[in-house]
Amino acid sequence: xxxxxxxxxxISDFELFDDWESKYxxxxxxxxxxxxxxxxxxxxxxxxxxCQSRVxxxxxxxxxxxxxxADSDAIIVRGLVSMLVKVLSGHTPEEIAKSEVYFxxxxxxxxxxxxxxxNGLAAMLKQMKAYGFAYQAKSVNA
Amino acid sequence: xxxxxxxxSIRNDFPILNEVVNGKQxxxxxxxxxxxxxxLVLDALAGYYEHYNANIHRGIHHLAxxxxxxxxxxxxxxxxxxxxxxxxEIIFTYxxxxxxxxxxxxxxxxxxxxxxxxxxxxxxxxxxIVPWQMLCEEKGCILKVIPINDEGELLMDEYEKxxxxxxxxxxxxxxxxxxxxxxPIKEIIAKAHAVGAKVLIDGAQASSHIEIDVxxxxxxxxxxxxxxxxxxxxxxxxxxxxxxxxxxxPYRGGGEMIKEVTFAKTTYNELPYKFEAGTPxxxxxxxxxxALDYVDALGKPNIAxxxxxxxxxxxxxxxxxxxLRIIGQAKEKVSVLSFVIDGxxxxxxxxxxDQQGIAVRTGHHCTQPLMNRFNITGTSRASFAVYNxxxxxxxxxxxxxxxxxxxx
Numbered sequence: 001x002x003x004x005x006x007x008x009x010x011i012s013d014f015e016l017f018d019d020w021e022s023k024y025x026x027x028x029x030x031x032x033x034x035x036x037x038x039x040x041x042x043x044x045x046x047x048x049x050x051c052q053s054r055v056x057x058x059x060x061x062x063x064x065x066x067x068x069x070a071d072s073d074a075i076i077v078r079g080l081v082s083m084l085v086k087v088l089s090g091h092t093p094e095e096i097a098k099s100e101v102y103f104x105x106x107x108x109x110x111x112x113x114x115x116x117x118x119n120g121l122a123a124m125l126k127q128m129k130a131y132g133f134a135y136q137a138k139s140v141n142a
Numbered sequence: 143x144x145x146x147x148x149x150x151s152i153r154n155d156f157p158i159l160n161e162v163v164n165g166k167q168x169x170x171x172x173x174x175x176x177x178x179x180x181x182l183v184l185d186a187l188a189g190y191y192e193h194y195n196a197n198i199h200r201g202i203h204h205l206a207x208x209x210x211x212x213x214x215x216x217x218x219x220x221x222x223x224x225x226x227x228x229x230x231e232i233i234f235t236y237x238x239x240x241x242x243x244x245x246x247x248x249x250x251x252x253x254x255x256x257x258x259x260x261x262x263x264x265x266x267x268x269x270x271i272v273p274w275q276m277l278c279e280e281k282g283c284i285l286k287v288i289p290i291n292d293e294g295e296l297l298m299d300e301y302e303k304x305x306x307x308x309x310x311x312x313x314x315x316x317x318x319x320x321x322x323x324x325x326p327i328k329e330i331i332a333k334a335h336a337v338g339a340k341v342l343i344d345g346a347q348a349s350s351h352i353e354i355d356v357x358x359x360x361x362x363x364x365x366x367x368x369x370x371x372x373x374x375x376x377x378x379x380x381x382x383x384x385x386x387x388x389x390x391x392p393y394r395g396g397g398e399m400i401k402e403v404t405f406a407k408t409t410y411n412e413l414p415y416k417f418e419a420g421t422p423x424x425x426x427x428x429x430x431x432x433a434l435d436y437v438d439a440l441g442k443p444n445i446a447x448x449x450x451x452x453x454x455x456x457x458x459x460x461x462x463x464x465x466l467r468i469i470g471q472a473k474e475k476v477s478v479l480s481f482v483i484d485g486x487x488x489x490x491x492x493x494x495x496d497q498q499g500i501a502v503r504t505g506h507h508c509t510q511p512l513m514n515r516f517n518i519t520g521t522s523r524a525s526f527a528v529y530n531x532x533x534x535x536x537x538x539x540x541x542x543x544x545x546x547x548x549x550x
Contacts, residue, residue, distance in 0.1 A: 052505040
């Protein structure tokens with residue numbers, strides 16, 4: 001599936017919910033099911049600085065594809081993080097670098113990407129794309 | 143509830159309380175961060191810009207005179223609010239943080255030297271830590287910290303042990319923003335003075351709840367923000383004893399703070415203008431007077447009594463939430479309820495309460511060393527103001543039950 005196909009699938013998932021409770025219960029469930037990041041990757045280097053919850057992001061190349069693993073100590077952020085990983089992980093660095101993440105806005109979760117210090121989600125998304133650019137440059141130079 | 147205040151009528155004075163958030167009527171419990179503004183203050187702001195906006199002090203036209211007069215009336219009003227001896231002891235700042243930086247930078251740089259000691263406390267806001275760390279780093283001074291007990295009260299015995307002839311400055315918070323603790327500042331000030339140290343009080347959280355008499359307290363400096371007393375954002379005041387302020391060098395250079403400028407030498411203006419370089423925040427200063435008028439019309443003791451009723455009600459009401467632990471249980475505290483719930487991250491609490499239209503603050507409240515003291519990364523904090531009600535507290539409790547159900 002392309003990045004946008006995954007986003008569109010998430011958007012249609014959210015269309016099933018007609019109130020905030022079921023929407024957030026879904027995100028909380030995603031957070032609970034999301035596999036925790038191994039302790040060895042919860043390093044200072046991998047931490048995305050946010051004011052309230054901690055978010056860790058680990059990136060690696062696997063067969064030409066850029067993959068992400070992540071975690072957070074807050075469950076709702078964990079659920080949101082899992083969606084970003086689902087959308088972006090396993091694509092080429094180039095695809096990730098030029099991707100446009102629109103599903104959060106479409107499903108009414110845009111406040112979580114707002115530029116406040118309340119969470120590291122916006123910073124995480126920026127970092128994921130930065131990895132895309134970095135690995136893209138690496139493959140060009142190689 | 144309170145016999146002296148008509149809360150329904152007070153609520154009508156605050157238009158923002160009618161806002162609908164996520165489909166629910168707003169419950170605003172983030173008052174320790176900033177209070178909402180009464181219509182009186184909003185009208186004063188608009189009135190200034192509509193009728194007498196002008197730059198102050200230098201103009202000779204009608205608007206400039208009117209604006210200058212209103213600006214200086216605000217200074218007199220703040221002098222009365224703190225019972226300062228002289229109006230020139232009131233310096234307008236951008237807020238509490240700005241006032242602390244002014245003192246650390248101007249007084250600290252001139253009068254402190256290597257090996258001198260500065261005392262702060264464990265419960266300080268970062269604003270009352272970092273300026274002193276910067277000063278200590280620059281001058282080679284030593285920063286000492288008063289510890290606290292598990293209830294969130296200063297250990298006064300330990301404070302006395304820290305004091306010595308090396309102590310040159312003590313800077314402590316009047317009321318803790320994260321815990322609500324009211325510190326015994328009069329005693330702290332007297333003990334510091336006994337060893338010859340000067341004292342600054344961070345009054346950001348105290349000024350809306352507690353009567354402040356700087357002459358009775360005998361503090362050397364008192365810094366506060368008006369936006370926490372139902373006034374506008376972006377302005378505060380620093381009170382300083384006149385002799386001290388006179389002895390201090392200017393903090394910023396520019397217009398208004400000068401007497402005469404030549405390229406060879408500049409002589410500085412007198413107090414308070416020496417510390418007010420550049421065009422000040424005229425509109426907000428003018429409107430601040432109306433916020434204080436509003437508070438005084440209600441009566442600070444009435445406000446405090448009512449807020450204490452709300453705090454007592456909330457403290458009792460949240461007991462039914464399993465796993466909830468209140469952080470900050472000082473005997474003397476203002477209407478701040480800071481808490482953690484076992485197994486639930488504070489940010490999740492904040493997000494799910496927000497969905498229910500309830501605004502609380504979550505996080506470390508810019509007091510990371512204090513959070514470390516309690517071995518937590520943050521709390522959820524509900525802080526109450528005069529327009530809040532027990533019905534709103536009931537909504538908070540129901541909201542927390544829902545949070546627990548959803549995350550359980």
